[in-house]
Amino acid sequence: MAAFCPKCTKSSGPWSYHSPEGASTWKHHYPNCSGHKQSPVNIVPKETIYEAGLADLTINYATNVSAQLQNNGHSVQATFSTGKSNISGGGLPSRFRAAQMHFHWGSENSRGSEHQIAGRKYPMEVHIVHYNVEKYPNVSTAMTEADGLAVLGILVEVQARDNPVLDVIVERLAEIPYKYDHVGIHSLEPLLFIPHDFSQYYTYKGSLTTPDVLKACNVQPLNGRSVTRSFKRPPFVCGKTSNTTMACLGLADDKAVFYEATVNVCTLPAIVTLEVSQPDIGFNFAGSFYTDIKPPRKIGNLDYGFSLEMHSHVRETDLGTLHVSISQVHPLSTNHREDLVSADFKEDVCQLGRCIAPSCNKHWCDGTAIGFNNDTLYIGFSSTFRDLTAANPSVDVNFYRNESGTWHRTASETFANNEEKRVHLMGTFVDSHSSVRRRRMSVESSQWEFVTFKAKISKASNKVLYQLLMVPSAGLYYRVLKDEYTLGLY
Secondary structure, eight states, X not given: OEEEEOOOOOXXXXXXSSTTSOGGGHHHHOGGGGSSSOSOOXXXXXXXXXXXXXXXXXXXXXXXXXXXXXXXXXXXXXXXXXXXXXXXXXXXXXXXXXXXXXXXXXXXXXXXXXXXXXXXXXXXXXXXXXXXXXXXXXHHHHTTSTTSEEEEXXXXXXOSSOOGGGHHHHTTGGGOOXXXXXXXXXXXXXXXXXXXXXXXXXXXXXXXXSTTSSOOOSOOOOTTOOOEESSSSOOOOOEEOSSSEEEEEEEETTEEEEEEEEEETTSBSOEEEEEEEEXXXXXEEEEEESSOEEEEEEOTTSSOEEEEEEEEEOOSSSOOEEEEEEEEESSXXXXXXXXXXXEEEEGGGOOOOEEEEEETTEEEEEEEEEEETTEEEEEEEEEEESOTTSSSOOEEEEEEEEETTEEEEEEEEEXXXXXXXXXXXXXXXXXXXXXXXXXXXXXXXXXXXXXXXXXXXXXETTXXXXXXXXXXXXXXXXXXXXXXXXXXXX
């Protein structure tokens, strides 16, 4: 649950989420919607501040209230017409009375909420809007004042069964299909929309999320604002938070340790950038890795550590998948490990390289970068099959390295199916610019001087599938190139 105390003027004209009245134009028509305390925001748990005084939040809602349910053209809103439902305490300057509640949902389960927690979007968010009843006569007057409104935002998860709490709203939606349509609800219980345990929540100074309290725009910057929380231990959902990120929270001596990893599967090898932090002891760690973290890294002065494990799933026809796992170890003197989060990352978003096929059994690929940061080699490959019609074809592969814009051959290997070979990429150059072939030693140094490669050559009916894989360490396979030949077409 999140609470934000907004200020924003009433609408003075049309607005929409689409052009020409889209969110980027709101600031021109609604002055307070261009301020530095806008809502919604992305709440990053590890950056929030614990405030013990927030624990005394009191929610005193009427058991049953009457309401008008309206289609406002952007969402559905229930405006309360009876009952006195109030909130107080929890850092609020006075008593606030519930005026209305409205809903925001997405067309799919991965989005819909206005606020985000650690970058995660929820399928729905409920807003209950309150006004300062001790200072202002109604919500319209309170909307223009800095201490006029307080909004409770409840993030909603998808569950296996329908939630009966929503029935009183859902069952009436068919009666209000058009903008401005409305219908009366005789018995509504706002308290049922609040989590059973409302002692744990975040709060910050914000604004209404649209010009007239309807729906949300994209998340806004905090601009120096603090987000406080009412509980010592931030809840944190472990898992894959996007196509490239994963996150989790572990406990070390009852202290929250935050883990966030960004995975780039489009480099050779794939790179995992891991950030680990424990705010109470001031521990912060960040590093980029292409192999496992073993033995575990120690967390500050605690007898806890963390490890990172990576391995690949490569099949004959499927795209490659990198599996990444983060574990916490305690105590460090043992092998006792708690698996925190694991996720798969697919290479289907990657461009494998620039390849041309001058004939049915030959091709050339260049521009492949191996390594990262300052230790990067640009490698080229040329492949020629010995006999595509054979029962078990093999392939000759030449390896090239680019130096000063010129490609130089550094190694040649012949691969059979599933054969691995260690290739010397930093060895000798074979320079054929003169009539006499001459060799000269490379003067550079790199951790990628020797790299293992593996060929996978499968044949079924009249098709031959050829893949060249880079193998930086045990259990890791990264596809360098992939090609398929249909016999009889050449």
